[in-house]
Amino acid sequence: MNPTAKRVLERDxxxxxxxxxxxxxxxxxxxxxxxxxxxxxxKAWVVGVTGNPGAGKSTLTDRLxxxxxxxxxxxxxxxxxxxxxxxxxxxxxxxxRMQRHFEDPDVFIRSLATRGALGGLSxxxxxTVRILDAWGADVVLxxxxxxxxxxxxxxxxxxxxxxxxxxxLGDGIQAIKAGILEIADVFAVNKADRDGADATVRDLxxxxxxxxxxxxxxxxxxxxxxxxxxxxxxxxxxxxxxxxTQNQGVDAVAHRLAEHYVWLRxxxxxxxxxxxxxxxLMYNEMRQALVDAAVRDxxxxxxxAIHEVARxxxxxxxxxxxxxxxxxxxxxxxxxxx
Amino acid sequence: MNPTAKRVLERDxxxxxxxxxxxxxxxxxxxxxxxxxxxxxxKAWVVGVTGNPGAGKSTLTDRLxxxxxxxxxxxxxxxxxxxxxxxxxxxxxxxxRMQRHFEDPDVFIRSLATRGALGGLSxxxxxTVRILDAWGADVVLxxxxxxxxxxxxxxxxxxxxxxxxxxxLGDGIQAIKAGILEIADVFAVNKADRDGADATVRDLxxxxxxxxxxxxxxxxxxxxxxxxxxxxxxxxxxxxxxxxTQNQGVDAVAHRLAEHYVWLRxxxxxxxxxxxxxxxLMYNEMRQALVDAAVRDxxxxxxxAIHEVARxxxxxxxxxxxxxxxxxxxxxxxxxxx
Numbered sequence: 001m002n003p004t005a006k007r008v009l010e011r012d013x014x015x016x017x018x019x020x021x022x023x024x025x026x027x028x029x030x031x032x033x034x035x036x037x038x039x040x041x042x043k044a045w046v047v048g049v050t051g052n053p054g055a056g057k058s059t060l061t062d063r064l065x066x067x068x069x070x071x072x073x074x075x076x077x078x079x080x081x082x083x084x085x086x087x088x089x090x091x092x093x094x095x096x097r098m099q100r101h102f103e104d105p106d107v108f109i110r111s112l113a114t115r116g117a118l119g120g121l122s123x124x125x126x127x128t129v130r131i132l133d134a135w136g137a138d139v140v141l142x143x144x145x146x147x148x149x150x151x152x153x154x155x156x157x158x159x160x161x162x163x164x165x166x167x168x169l170g171d172g173i174q175a176i177k178a179g180i181l182e183i184a185d186v187f188a189v190n191k192a193d194r195d196g197a198d199a200t201v202r203d204l205x206x207x208x209x210x211x212x213x214x215x216x217x218x219x220x221x222x223x224x225x226x227x228x229x230x231x232x233x234x235x236x237x238x239x240x241x242x243x244x245t246q247n248q249g250v251d252a253v254a255h256r257l258a259e260h261y262v263w264l265r266x267x268x269x270x271x272x273x274x275x276x277x278x279x280x281l282m283y284n285e286m287r288q289a290l291v292d293a294a295v296r297d298x299x300x301x302x303x304x305a306i307h308e309v310a311r312x313x314x315x316x317x318x319x320x321x322x323x324x325x326x327x328x329x330x331x332x333x334x335x336x337x338x
Numbered sequence: 339m340n341p342t343a344k345r346v347l348e349r350d351x352x353x354x355x356x357x358x359x360x361x362x363x364x365x366x367x368x369x370x371x372x373x374x375x376x377x378x379x380x381k382a383w384v385v386g387v388t389g390n391p392g393a394g395k396s397t398l399t400d401r402l403x404x405x406x407x408x409x410x411x412x413x414x415x416x417x418x419x420x421x422x423x424x425x426x427x428x429x430x431x432x433x434x435r436m437q438r439h440f441e442d443p444d445v446f447i448r449s450l451a452t453r454g455a456l457g458g459l460s461x462x463x464x465x466t467v468r469i470l471d472a473w474g475a476d477v478v479l480x481x482x483x484x485x486x487x488x489x490x491x492x493x494x495x496x497x498x499x500x501x502x503x504x505x506x507l508g509d510g511i512q513a514i515k516a517g518i519l520e521i522a523d524v525f526a527v528n529k530a531d532r533d534g535a536d537a538t539v540r541d542l543x544x545x546x547x548x549x550x551x552x553x554x555x556x557x558x559x560x561x562x563x564x565x566x567x568x569x570x571x572x573x574x575x576x577x578x579x580x581x582x583t584q585n586q587g588v589d590a591v592a593h594r595l596a597e598h599y600v601w602l603r604x605x606x607x608x609x610x611x612x613x614x615x616x617x618x619l620m621y622n623e624m625r626q627a628l629v630d631a632a633v634r635d636x637x638x639x640x641x642x643a644i645h646e647v648a649r650x651x652x653x654x655x656x657x658x659x660x661x662x663x664x665x666x667x668x669x670x671x672x673x674x675x676x
Contacts, residue, residue, distance in 0.1 A: 052390070278647060285658040286662070287628075290628040291624075293662045294624065310616050315372075315376035316619060318373060320624045328666050
């Protein structure tokens, strides 16, 4: 048993922090640690929280953490949103709001910064979710901005996804994006005490109604990757009003999310979505394993290819095909420092 | 010569549209087409435009297109932002604003929707930029939301990146994200006639000043992948006020961007950044080529692994490692339909 994995399973909070760091920095042996943890995963309910910056996503997340803590649940938070005080705050010093949770031993909060070209953000996020699952979290909240590709992948890997909207952000209907409709299991119209809340709710109702008909046509490929999609028959995303700063509507949001999870585990369509979720996770895993292996095995060839393309001696497509061939031939041209 | 490539080089607009569609749908032979086009690329100036939804990014993009058309430049636009009328409009019917450019034969606009797990969004965007480059674009604008990982990759692959902010979006300083600072070459404070514009400019000035010291520390890995980073010595991102709806400040934004491009091509640091940009593109290319080859060669093994993990007979890490080994052994277990 990997020693860090052991500490995670013993619910040693500093062990969990260390495990997250190993994954983030992709320290040698982190894969072995994850293998040891894996048999202890699969119990946590993974809830995605997404929406535009300014919608009050972080405040609502904060309130949901408090709500589930009130039910005695152990809660993990993975913040992938760079605008969130959970993660952005690491740089900008705006962590005060979350401080009470940082001091609760049954809440573990982890921020993920943006990564370079080699470390997929969605990949780190999945592994972090698994660590918190193995630590014994009943719920893991994953907060993302929800507009980028990686964020969509992360959210699709959640069991239940909450999309947080607010009145007056962007131009109404335009702000309700195709990708968002695809992934929403529950909508929260937050800041519902503001002007324009009724219009936002109406716009959403319209989009949900339209979405039942058009979702399959407009987001074809993605829907096929994620099973029936949130807009399929059997689950219509409810729209809940909330004022997170006043703690209003937070219980309703939590109830709707819980209902979705019950539906997910009990219906045939829900089972399809769980399968699709696993498929997505496996493809992520394999993609990362391929890139890691290539960087390890043919590092010098990659560097050489970059220089040849820079001198325009070849094109990037031909160079990549040659790299794939070299990789498959099992050449070992150079080892990177661990 | 690939027939579609030939049409692109002959500046046949419908040929360009076809080339983009081949890339989007990854139709058999699209790589050969890109190989034929590649020797004709490298002339376009690639300008990234990013910022939060609601900042007026699309309007400013629209004005910049008009500005460069006034200089006689041929302009390409790749819209990756799902909230943009350029791309969102394809679904929501809000394309009217851009109509005049759609009718101009020297402007080519292409939207990219979000993709499933197999088609990297950043990868399609790069290929589309190359098609427009080969078509003869002098400038290619790439519009993204700029918060997700893929979006950051796309923007880092641009020569010059414009970050569009607006007063009163989010909570001031919190809305100015670590990732944004890393990539900004020019800041536009748009909607500068609104209350709070002075505060936004001040916040940005502060962040730019701070960023010179802390950027390297806070975004370590990413900076190392992209050379010195935008905050390195030699180029300090200027902050320009604009009111795109009134066409105010658009010329100033265009001038600052042009100055950045001159700097990029003439300074030592600029050369480093061009090298880093190429490195990023090559890694993207290789990652995609690896996944494509794996799906082609070991499709059945991948499916089997997914089912084994679903039944918890193995963990995803062990399963992925085995898939990499199978792939390297060159097994061909199943061919997918093209």
